[in-house]
Amino acid sequence: MDPINNRWLGFELNILRRLKFTSIAIPFAGAANLDWYLKFWGKEVYSNDLCQSAAAISRAYVENAGETLREEEIDQLLDEIYVPGHQLHNPALSRYWSEIDAVWFDNLRERIDQLDSPYTRALAIAHGLRVGEYARSFTPRTIGLRQPLSLVFRRSCQQQRRVVDNGRRNQSTNLEALDFINGLRADAMFVRFPGPGGLAAWSQKAAEWREVWVQRDAAAWERLVSSQHGKLGDRVLSKERYLDLITRFLSEAKSIPVWAISHTEDGFLATGELAARIGRIRRLETIYHKDFSEVVGGRNTYLLIAR
Amino acid sequence: MFTPEPPLKFPPADQAIADRLMKIVPEIDRLEGYAQPHAMAVARLAESLAHQLDLRGHDLTALLLAALAHDLGERTMKRNYLLREDALSWEETLDLWRHPILGEQQSAELNLPRQAQLLIRWHHEAWNGEGYPDALAGEAIPLGARILRVADTWCALTSDRPYRAALDPVDAEEMIAEQAGVELDPLVVQTLLDLFATERAREEELLVAHDLEVDTEGEESVYEMISDLPAESPTLGEVTPQPEPVVPEPVIPITEDPTDEPAVEAPDSPGEVATEETQTPGEAQPR
Numbered sequence: 001m002d003p004i005n006n007r008w009l010g011f012e013l014n015i016l017r018r019l020k021f022t023s024i025a026i027p028f029a030g031a032a033n034l035d036w037y038l039k040f041w042g043k044e045v046y047s048n049d050l051c052q053s054a055a056a057i058s059r060a061y062v063e064n065a066g067e068t069l070r071e072e073e074i075d076q077l078l079d080e081i082y083v084p085g086h087q088l089h090n091p092a093l094s095r096y097w098s099e100i101d102a103v104w105f106d107n108l109r110e111r112i113d114q115l116d117s118p119y120t121r122a123l124a125i126a127h128g129l130r131v132g133e134y135a136r137s138f139t140p141r142t143i144g145l146r147q148p149l150s151l152v153f154r155r156s157c158q159q160q161r162r163v164v165d166n167g168r169r170n171q172s173t174n175l176e177a178l179d180f181i182n183g184l185r186a187d188a189m190f191v192r193f194p195g196p197g198g199l200a201a202w203s204q205k206a207a208e209w210r211e212v213w214v215q216r217d218a219a220a221w222e223r224l225v226s227s228q229h230g231k232l233g234d235r236v237l238s239k240e241r242y243l244d245l246i247t248r249f250l251s252e253a254k255s256i257p258v259w260a261i262s263h264t265e266d267g268f269l270a271t272g273e274l275a276a277r278i279g280r281i282r283r284l285e286t287i288y289h290k291d292f293s294e295v296v297g298g299r300n301t302y303l304l305i306a307r
Numbered sequence: 308m309f310t311p312e313p314p315l316k317f318p319p320a321d322q323a324i325a326d327r328l329m330k331i332v333p334e335i336d337r338l339e340g341y342a343q344p345h346a347m348a349v350a351r352l353a354e355s356l357a358h359q360l361d362l363r364g365h366d367l368t369a370l371l372l373a374a375l376a377h378d379l380g381e382r383t384m385k386r387n388y389l390l391r392e393d394a395l396s397w398e399e400t401l402d403l404w405r406h407p408i409l410g411e412q413q414s415a416e417l418n419l420p421r422q423a424q425l426l427i428r429w430h431h432e433a434w435n436g437e438g439y440p441d442a443l444a445g446e447a448i449p450l451g452a453r454i455l456r457v458a459d460t461w462c463a464l465t466s467d468r469p470y471r472a473a474l475d476p477v478d479a480e481e482m483i484a485e486q487a488g489v490e491l492d493p494l495v496v497q498t499l500l501d502l503f504a505t506e507r508a509r510e511e512e513l514l515v516a517h518d519l520e521v522d523t524e525g526e527e528s529v530y531e532m533i534s535d536l537p538a539e540s541p542t543l544g545e546v547t548p549q550p551e552p553v554v555p556e557p558v559i560p561i562t563e564d565p566t567d568e569p570a571v572e573a574p575d576s577p578g579e580v581a582t583e584e585t586q587t588p589g590e591a592q593p594r
Contacts, residue, residue: 007441007442007443007447008441009439009440009441009442010408010428010439010440010441011441013440014408031436031442033436033442040401130435133435133436133444134435134488134489135488137434137445137487137488137493138488138493139493139494141494141497142487142488142493142494142496142497144497145484145487145488145493145496145497146488147485152488152489155485155489161437162397291421292425294421294422294424294425295422295425295426295449295451296449297446297447297449298425298449
């Protein structure tokens with residue numbers, strides 16, 4: 001669900017490639033990097049995220065079997081994009097961007113919907129999100145380095161990760177995780193649970209503007225946060241409550257034979273406690289560990305395999 | 308204008324590791340197709356950037372060791388495609404993307420500090436989260452790794468490579484600036500550009516002070532200080548008296564990441580190798 005960081009991708013992929021499975025469900029896809037690699041390795045990937053912005057990225061690179069944005073489509077998106085209309089279609093963009101940038105993002109979002117294919121629309125959204133993160137990167141000291149957004153968008157299109165067709169029926173959905181997992185048939189599931197701070201913890205980070213922009217709705221983020229009451233994604237205050245939500249989720253995923261559950265210790269929930277809770281539902285087979293804690297921001301990271 | 312730089316300084320406790328690295332580094336440079344010392348140039352530039360960004364003590368030492376050893380993983384892989392003139396295929400690119408993890412493992416074998424091992428692992432992470440192997444983004448990438456990425460990029464751009472000639476420093480500056488906020492941390496890029504600008508101004512002042520004509524065409528600057536390192540005589544191994552006593556780091560045996568697994572062999576199916584890590588008991592330790 002983390003829209004930006006898919007930590008710790010290299011470690012998680014390393015373990016996943018040792019497991020035997022053909023299809024895999026990923027309920028909290030986030031930036032969908034892991035999903036993309038698994039697809040590249042020939043797996044059938046069912047990728048889901050509650051956030052429309054994350055689901056769009058997944059649709060662009062996981063479900064999409066090879067469509068790319070053509071040069072004329074990029075031209076069509078960017079043509080006179082700085083020309084303001086009578087008013088912004090999505091005035092909430094002014095919360096996040098300067099007047100000029102808000103016009104750029106507003107016009108881009110409107111034009112994206114004029115593209116014919118859902119996959120090229122998803123690709124254009126993915127590039128727009130990248131441009132947004134780019135624009136947010138600069139401080140007063142570094143602002144002189146900032147390039148025109150249209151140029152950055154065009155470069156993003158040129159440098160995008162490869163869109164592959166692996167011959168499988170990969171799917172990307174935008175559902176509640178419980179709705180997604182309920183009754184889903186897949187060989188394996190990879191989960192990185194949202195943290196105990198829930199979606200609200202992402203408000204000050206990248207997530208909010210992304211949803212407001214993609215959904216073209218000022219209230220998109222607040223609605224998403226409030227929709228998580230009583231679910232993983234809600235803010236919890238106790239370990240027991242958090243573990244209860246995890247238990248509820250895993251109980252719905254019993255039909256999936258193998259679970260790979262990534263857990264990064266942050267001082268709240270010890271891996272042993274999570275393992276004990278998983279063990280109540282099914283046999284815990286292996287716990288893999290990687291220590292990134294030597295540097296600031298690094299953590300002890302675990303991948304728990306249960307089947 | 309070229310002023311020989313003093314050797315890189317390491318605390319006595321790390322000097323032996325630095326000496327061992329220096330014996331390996333020229334081989335890595337050759338494997339990558341660098342005619343001039345690359346790793347040493349990266350280390351020197353990383354050191355300059357680190358000073359500007361207030362990295363000191365153990366953080367600086369780890370960065371310098373990581374800079375010298377950043378492509379250690381390529382030594383293990385020994386891929387011929389590194390010396391090819393044409394572009395890599397997608398499969399080769401993904402294969403190459405394993406080298407930071409192999410480098411992390413190799414550097415553990417050489418007993419580099421854990422922090423340096425992790426900087427090696429993350430020296431190809433990108434600011435926008437599109438890097439490898441862990442797809443970290445922004446400030447989730449440790450500053451040392453962000454510095455290393457900029458220094459490595461700069462030194463690669465301004466060096467002759469098998470697939471292109473060295474870029475003119477002005478063009479390289481432009482290209483580096485374009486990558487700020489994309490692959491590179493804007494703050495580190497700005498620091499690099501400021502460093503060069505300061506160096507140019509200092510040299511011009513020096514010329515004026517000596518009543519010499521400023522000839523910007525033939526001017527040798529910090530660019531050359533990095534690129535004019537002698538090909539086979541790095542100065543790193545020299546023992547340099549430390550200006551201040553350095554408290555030795557406690558010796559922590561690296562039990563979490565031993566690297567006694569064999570190196571990954573060449574791929575048998577192109578996609579499968581993409582980000583494969585060799586299993587290391589500490590990294591993927593069944594309990």
